[in-house]
Amino acid sequence: MELNFKIKDKSDKSLKLREENLLTFKKKGFPNKREEDWKFTDLEKVLKDNFKELNNEQLDSKKPNIQNLKFIHNSIILINGKLESFDFKSENSKDKNYLTIKELDIDHHLNFANEFKDNSMQNLNTALHEGGFNLNVNSDYTFKYPIVIYNYFTGSLKNKMINNSESINMSINSNATIIEYLIDESEGNFFKNTFKYVNLEENSSLDYFFINKNESNNFFYEFSRVKLSKDSNFKKYLFSSGMKFGKFESNIKLNGSNSCGEVYSGLFLGINKHQEIKTNIQHLKPSCQSHQDIKNVLTSGSKGVFQGKIFVDEIAQKTNAYQLSKGLLLDEDSEFSTKPELEIYADNVKCSHGSTSGNIDKEALFYLKARGIEGKEAVKMIIKGFLESVLEKIKNKEIINILLKHFNTHIKYENRSN
Amino acid sequence: MSKVIDTNKEYKYGFTTDIESFKAPKGLNEETIKFISKEKKEPKWLLNWRLKAYKRLKLLKEPNWQKPKYPKIDYQDLYYYSAPKSTKDKPKSLEDVDPKLIETYKKLGIPLDEQKRLSGVAVDAVFDSVSVATTFKGELTKKGIIFCSISEAIQNHPDLVKKYLGSVIPLTDHYFATLNSAVFTDGSFVYIPPNVRCPMELSTYFRINASQTGQFERTLIIADKGSYVSYLEGCTAPMRDENQLHAANVELIALDDAEIKYSTVQNWYPGDEEGKGGIYNFVTKRGACRGKNSKISWTQVETGSAITWKYPSCILQGDNSVGEFYSIAITNNHQKADTGTKMIHLGKNTKSKIISKGISAGNADNTYRGLVDINKKAINSRNYTQCDSLLMGNKCGAHTVPYIRNKNSSSTIEHEATTSKINEEQLFYCNQRGLNQEEAVSLIVNGFCKEVLQQLPMEFAVEAQKLVSISLEGSVG
Numbered sequence: 001m002e003l004n005f006k007i008k009d010k011s012d013k014s015l016k017l018r019e020e021n022l023l024t025f026k027k028k029g030f031p032n033k034r035e036e037d038w039k040f041t042d043l044e045k046v047l048k049d050n051f052k053e054l055n056n057e058q059l060d061s062k063k064p065n066i067q068n069l070k071f072i073h074n075s076i077i078l079i080n081g082k083l084e085s086f087d088f089k090s091e092n093s094k095d096k097n098y099l100t101i102k103e104l105d106i107d108h109h110l111n112f113a114n115e116f117k118d119n120s121m122q123n124l125n126t127a128l129h130e131g132g133f134n135l136n137v138n139s140d141y142t143f144k145y146p147i148v149i150y151n152y153f154t155g156s157l158k159n160k161m162i163n164n165s166e167s168i169n170m171s172i173n174s175n176a177t178i179i180e181y182l183i184d185e186s187e188g189n190f191f192k193n194t195f196k197y198v199n200l201e202e203n204s205s206l207d208y209f210f211i212n213k214n215e216s217n218n219f220f221y222e223f224s225r226v227k228l229s230k231d232s233n234f235k236k237y238l239f240s241s242g243m244k245f246g247k248f249e250s251n252i253k254l255n256g257s258n259s260c261g262e263v264y265s266g267l268f269l270g271i272n273k274h275q276e277i278k279t280n281i282q283h284l285k286p287s288c289q290s291h292q293d294i295k296n297v298l299t300s301g302s303k304g305v306f307q308g309k310i311f312v313d314e315i316a317q318k319t320n321a322y323q324l325s326k327g328l329l330l331d332e333d334s335e336f337s338t339k340p341e342l343e344i345y346a347d348n349v350k351c352s353h354g355s356t357s358g359n360i361d362k363e364a365l366f367y368l369k370a371r372g373i374e375g376k377e378a379v380k381m382i383i384k385g386f387l388e389s390v391l392e393k394i395k396n397k398e399i400i401n402i403l404l405k406h407f408n409t410h411i412k413y414e415n416r417s418n
Numbered sequence: 419m420s421k422v423i424d425t426n427k428e429y430k431y432g433f434t435t436d437i438e439s440f441k442a443p444k445g446l447n448e449e450t451i452k453f454i455s456k457e458k459k460e461p462k463w464l465l466n467w468r469l470k471a472y473k474r475l476k477l478l479k480e481p482n483w484q485k486p487k488y489p490k491i492d493y494q495d496l497y498y499y500s501a502p503k504s505t506k507d508k509p510k511s512l513e514d515v516d517p518k519l520i521e522t523y524k525k526l527g528i529p530l531d532e533q534k535r536l537s538g539v540a541v542d543a544v545f546d547s548v549s550v551a552t553t554f555k556g557e558l559t560k561k562g563i564i565f566c567s568i569s570e571a572i573q574n575h576p577d578l579v580k581k582y583l584g585s586v587i588p589l590t591d592h593y594f595a596t597l598n599s600a601v602f603t604d605g606s607f608v609y610i611p612p613n614v615r616c617p618m619e620l621s622t623y624f625r626i627n628a629s630q631t632g633q634f635e636r637t638l639i640i641a642d643k644g645s646y647v648s649y650l651e652g653c654t655a656p657m658r659d660e661n662q663l664h665a666a667n668v669e670l671i672a673l674d675d676a677e678i679k680y681s682t683v684q685n686w687y688p689g690d691e692e693g694k695g696g697i698y699n700f701v702t703k704r705g706a707c708r709g710k711n712s713k714i715s716w717t718q719v720e721t722g723s724a725i726t727w728k729y730p731s732c733i734l735q736g737d738n739s740v741g742e743f744y745s746i747a748i749t750n751n752h753q754k755a756d757t758g759t760k761m762i763h764l765g766k767n768t769k770s771k772i773i774s775k776g777i778s779a780g781n782a783d784n785t786y787r788g789l790v791d792i793n794k795k796a797i798n799s800r801n802y803t804q805c806d807s808l809l810m811g812n813k814c815g816a817h818t819v820p821y822i823r824n825k826n827s828s829s830t831i832e833h834e835a836t837t838s839k840i841n842e843e844q845l846f847y848c849n850q851r852g853l854n855q856e857e858a859v860s861l862i863v864n865g866f867c868k869e870v871l872q873q874l875p876m877e878f879a880v881e882a883q884k885l886v887s888i889s890l891e892g893s894v895g
Contacts, residue, residue, distance in 0.1 A: 356830070
C-alpha cells in the first residue's frame with residue numbers, strides 16, 4: 001500500500017508539530033494486531049487488503065442530495081468531514097448567545113492532540129488535520145429540539161484519507177441531544193480518521209446518537225474522548241450497522257463525583273463486515289456510575305469485536321459500574337470476540353460484567369413457531385427483540401422511530417432452514 | 419471500619435535445613451546444561467533437546483505484557499543445579515535417608531513413615547532438585563502405574579518420555595518455558611496404563627531449599643486410554659530474603675476416555691509485610707485432552723509467592739472432551755497474582771468451565787486473565803466462566819481481563835464477573851452471633867471460595883481452608 005501523505009497547512013504555528021507527528025506516524029505505521037488495543041482488529045492488514053494507495057489530496061466534493069429527517073430539529077451539515085452550514089431556526093431562541101459554532105481549527109485541535117500521542121492514529125490526525133466543527137453550548141441552556149449533524153460523504157473519494165476532529169463543550173447546566181446521521185453517497189473507497197473531544201461541565205447532560213443511514217463500503221475510525229464534571233451525564237448510542245469497517249473508541253473520564261457515563265450499541269453485521277467497539281470508562285471520583293450494553297448480531301463472515309474496560313481509581317469509592325456484551329451468531333462463518341476488562345483499585349464498589357455469545361435460543365424459536373410464526377419470520381423477530389432491547393432508555397419517540405427504521409433497513413436475514 | 423487486628427502470623431514454614439548442597443557452577447551457558455545432563459546421566463537425545471532449547475532461548479525476550487512487574491533477573495547469577503550431597507548415593511530405605519531431611523519433612527507434615535499408611539498418600543518428595551524417596555511404589559507397580567522422578571523415567575522409560583516430553587509445551591513456547599526446557603533438573607513423571615484407575619492420590623511436595631537456586635521442575639503426566647488419576651502438588655518454602663525464581667513446566671496428556679485431576683496448593687514464601695523477598699512463581703501448566711471423551715481438571719489454591727504468574731490451560735482436541743479450571747488466588751501485603759486459564763476448543767462437543775475467585779488485601783494486586791477460544795470446527799461447544807473478586811481495603815486492586823472468541827454459531831459462551839467488598843450485612847450478622855471480625859471474615863471468605871474448595875481432595879481441602887484464613891490474617895480493616 002502506497003501512502004502519499006503531505007502536510008498542506010504550512011502555517012508557522014503548526015508546521016513543526018505536524019511534521020513531528022507525521023514522522024512519528026511513519027515510524028509506527030498503522031496499528032496492527034501485535035498491539036494490545038488492536039488485537040482483534042488488524043487495521044494494517046485491513047487497509048492493505050483494501051487499498052492500493054491512500055492520500056490526502058484535495059477532495060472533489062459534490063453537492064449532496066439533501067436528506068431531511070421528518071421531525072422538528074436543528075441541523076449542522078458536514079460534507080466530507082468539513083463544516084458546510086448550520087441552521088438553528090427551529091430552536092427560535094430569545095437568548096442570542098446560547099450557542100457558538102465554528103469550523104474547528106488546528107489551534108483548537110492542539111488543545112487535545114497531545115493527550116493520546118501514543119496512538120498512531122492521533123499522530124496521523126494531528127499531522128494531516130483538516131476541518132471539523134467546534135460547538136459550544138452556553139450555560140443554563142436546554143435545547144428544545146435535537147441537533148442533527150448531517151454527515152455527508154459525496155463525490156469521488158477513491159483512496160482518500162480524511163482526518164478531522166470535532167469538539168463539543170457543554171457549559172454548566174446545559175442540556176442537549178445530538179444525532180449524528182451519516183449518509184455515504186460517495187464513489188470509491190476512503191478511510192476516515194476522526195477524533196472527538198467532548199467536555200461536560202457541572203450538571204450538564206448530553207445524549208449523543210450515531211446512526212448510519214445506508215450501506216457503506218468505507219472505513220471509519222473514530223476516537224472520542226469524553227470528560228465529565230460533577231453531576232454531569234453522558235449517553236452514547238452507537239448504531240453503525242451497514243458500515244464495511246468501523247472501529248469506535250470511547251474514552252470516558254468520570255472526573256467529577258456523581259457523574260454518569262453510558263454506552264449503548266445494537267449492531268447487525270452482514271456480509272464480511274468488521275466492526276469494533278472499544279470503551280475505556282475511567283471512574284476517577286467517588287459515587288460515579290457507568291453502564292454499557294452492547295449487542296451484536298453476526299452473519300455471513302462478519303466479525304464483531306467488543307473491548308470494554310472499566311477502571312476504578314482508588315479514591316473512586318461507591319462506584320457502580322455495569323457492562324454487558326452479547327453476540328448472536330447466526331452462521332458458521334462469523335466471529336464474535338470480546339475482552340471485557342475490569343481494573344479496580346477501590347474496595348467499596350459494585351462492578352460487574354457479563355458476556356455471552358451463541359446462536360438463537362432454540363426454545364425461543366420453538367415458542368414462536370408453535371404459535372404459527374414461520375421460521376424466517378420468527379428468527380427476524382428474535383433478532384429485532386435482541387437489538388431493540390438497547391433502545392429501552394430512550395425517551396424521544398422521534399428518535400426511536402428513526403432507529404426502528406434503521407434496524408429495518410439493516411437487518412437482512414436470508415435463507416436458513418430454521 | 420477501623421483496623422481491629424494487628425497481629426500478623428509469621429510464615430509458618432520459614433526454616434532452612436543445613437545440608438551440604440552439591441551445586442553446578444553459577445551461570446547459564448552451554449557448559450551448565452552439559453553439566454546438568456552429565457550429572458543426571460542423561461541420554462544424548464535429551465542433551466541435544468536441552469541445547470536446542472537454549473539456542474532458542476537466546477533469541478527470545480522476557481515477556482513484559484503482564485501486569486506484575488518484577489526487578490530484572492540476572493540469569494547468570496543463578497545456580498541451575500543443586501542436589502543434597504547425601505543423596506548422591508541413593509538411599510535404599512527410609513533409614514538411609516539423612517535424618518535432617520526426615521526432620522524437614524516432619525515439620526512440613528509430609529507423611530513419609532508412619533503417617534504414610536494412615537493417610538494413604540504416596541509421596542514423591544522433591545528436596546531441592548533430586549527426588550529422595552518414593553513411597554508406595556510397590557502398590558503402584560502392581561497396577562502398572564509408573565510414578566517416579568522424571569530423571570528416573572528418563573533412565574527407565576525413555577520411550578514414553580521421548581514421545582510425550584515437550585508435546586504439550588513445545589521447546590519454542592515462551593521465555594520461561596524454554597528456559598525450563600533447557601535447564602530443568604527434576605520433577606515427577608506419572609504414567610497410568612489403559613483402563614487403570616489410580617487407587618490413591620499421587621502427591622509431590624516441592625521444596626526450595628538452597629539459596630539462589632531457581633527451581634526448574636518438569637512434570638509429565640500421561641493418562642492412557644480409560645484411565646484416571648488425581649495428582650496433588652503442594653508447596654512450602656523456607657524464609658528467604660532473596661527473590662527466588664521458580665519456572666516449572668507441567669504437561670498433562672489425557673488420551674481417549676481418560677481423566678486427570680490436578681490439584682495445587684501453593685504456599686511459597688510471599689515476602690515480608692513490606693514486600694521484600696518472596697518467590698517468583700512463573701509456571702507454565704498445560705494439559706492436552708488428546709483423546710475422545712477425555713477430561714482435565716485443574717484446581718488451584720494460590721496463597722503464596724511474591725508474584726504468581728500462571729495460566730493452567732486445556733487444549734480440548736478430542737471430541738466431547740472436557741476442561742475445568744477452579745481457582746482461588748489470595749494476595750495480601752505486596753503480593754501480586756496474575757493467573758487464569760486458557761480453554762482452547764478444537765474438538766466437537768467440547769465443554770469447559772472456569773470458576774475463579776480472587777481475593778485481594780493489603781497492597782496486593784490480583785488479576786484474572788483468561789482466554790476462551792472456540793474454533794470453527796468445535797461445533798456444539800460450551801463454556802461457562804465465572805470470576806468473582808473480593809477486595810479488602812482500599813490500597814489493593816482486583817482486575818479481570820478475559821479474552822473471549824467464538825468462531826461458530828452452534829457454540830455458546832457465557833461469562834460473568836463481579837467485583838465487590840465483603841458484604842457489611844453478612845459481617846454484621848456474624849458479629850452479632852459472637853464471632854469476632856477476623857473469624858467472621860474467615861467464615862465469609864471460606865464461603866466465597868466454597869465452590870473451588872469442594873473440588874479439592876479431602877486432605878487438601880482441610881489444609882486449604884486453613885491457608886485461606888491464615889493468608890488473610892491482619893488484613894481486616
